[in-house]
Amino acid sequence: MSVIIELEGVRKTYRSGSLAFEALRGIDIRIDEGEYVAVIGPSGSGKSTLMNLLGCLDLPTEGRYVLADEDTSSLDEAALAAIRNRRIGFVFQQFHLLPSMTAWRNVELPLVYAGLPRHERRDRAIAALERVGLGDRVDHRPGELSGGQQQRVAVARALVTEPALLLADEPTGNLDSRSTSDVLGLFDELHASGRTIVLITHEPDVAARAGRNLVIDDGLIAVDRPTAAAGVAQ
């Protein structure tokens, strides 16, 4: 299996005047294609920083990050934007859907920035919505959908570009228990169909659904272990 994510000696230091805070203090991670990894850790452990680096939303102070054979460490903002567009599908805790747009318009947004023609965008957006089970809600606005449905739209948006990595930041943090199992079930399906998923969470039972758990503590990886679910999903 090929390596999708490779972090080598990654450090991230935030500076504010003379104060410096080391959020990550030397991280090495390899994630293979098709893996379902949960990153867990208490708040302040550095897992949000790691998520930002993995999502190419921020650059490491030191170290190397290779995503799908592309070294991202020395890219400028525009190039990072292009990488995010092509390689990464984001799912956020707050869904981050644009309220004035219908579901399919929200889903097609990454394709707009990829420069695809309009009819192709619509076809692919609707296909992605069908995939997450919202084929009958394409013309609904986010306000007309339940929380779980909104998060499904967000997942469809993350999938529509066929990214190498699905990066989910506390995707169930704003959902009730029914919607949570709904969305996690969707992740299980995507994992089963071969998607690479990295999920950031602080909930142990959410992390237990993944095949591998990375526990971050104080800017370092404290534990890297397969879970009980690993055998089942593979």
Place this chain on the structure above:
Amino acid sequence: MSWWETVRSGLAAIRSHRLRSSLTVLGIVIGISSVILTVGLGQGAQKEVKDQIDALGSNLLIVSPGSSTDGSGVRGGFGSASTLTYADASAIADRDVVPDAAGVAPATTSSVSLVNGDTNWTTSLVGTTTDWLAVRSRGLSAGRFFTAEEAAQGAAVAVIGPDTASELFGRQSPVGQQVTVNGTRVTVVGVLTSSGASSSGSSEDDQAVVPVGTASRLTGSTSDTVSTIYVEAASEDRLSAAYQEVRALLANRHGVTTADADFSISTQDSLVETANETNRTFTVLLGGVAAISLLVGGIGVMNIMLVSVTERVREIGLRKALGAAPNVIRRQFLVEASLLGLTGGLIGVLLGIVGAQVLPQLIDQAVAVSGLATVAALATSLALGVGFGVYPAGRAARLTPIDALRSE
């Protein structure tokens, strides 16, 4: 992201905040329409003055009495003396002395009452020579002008303007009728055509033209001074030569130097120029006020765009996370600001054009809307949008996606 996509998404963003967008646009609308109207008013006034002066006749030199210096050395103001005489006009008419003049018409002007039965009309009585018609480029709509013979005799004949004719005779033909001027009966022999000046109430269409001798007799004047001498140059090219010749001749006759002449000579151009200078001052003044309101409108656009950037921080962060490069974000906000500006410009131009139709009915002042001013106004509104959009767009483009996404 194509330009068309950007424009569409800009329009969607503008539509989603209707009230706020309309108020922003309103600022530009007021600015643009007031610029168009003030420039139109200025140009309308200039055109009106030019038409009036053009109606004086082409290739025309107008000699007026100027300042004079009396025996004690006291210098009178412009027009304070009657220094021009009928003899001056005769001297200018000498082709050997003024070869570049084609015609000369001295004119005296006084105010008289013309009486036809019960109708009494006060107008200006112009005493002149037979050359007047040609020199002033006027025509006759009925009858004839007085002859040289009548002029020499000081015959009691008059040619009247079209407005005078309708005031005194209504729809009747005035030719052959008689009017009484200061107790003397005068026969109307002809009616002038309208001077073509657009402004109503122009004195060019309301006057009675009689031979010089007749005018002196009717008004009881014994002086041989004239109020104006009209000189027609042989052609436009020779206008300047005629000007020099007339000036030298009159200076010589009056025993003054040209530097402290007791007369002044103006051309149509110099009259137009003087009138335009006055108008231009007003246009610049009003236009300046309008430009300030346009500037305020532009600041309104900037203000709203800044609000819009602040309000949409999360949206910007999301768009960036999904792959929008900083330039794409910048372009989106610039296009949005330009659309606000351009919409305001279009509505402002429409309002200005409508105003230009309505305003003349209310204030009796012509408004000329020029195509150039309209195009310039539209370009300005677009430039305002872009210009005042640069800073907010730059702020949006510089937002980092993490901070933007995290903000609540």
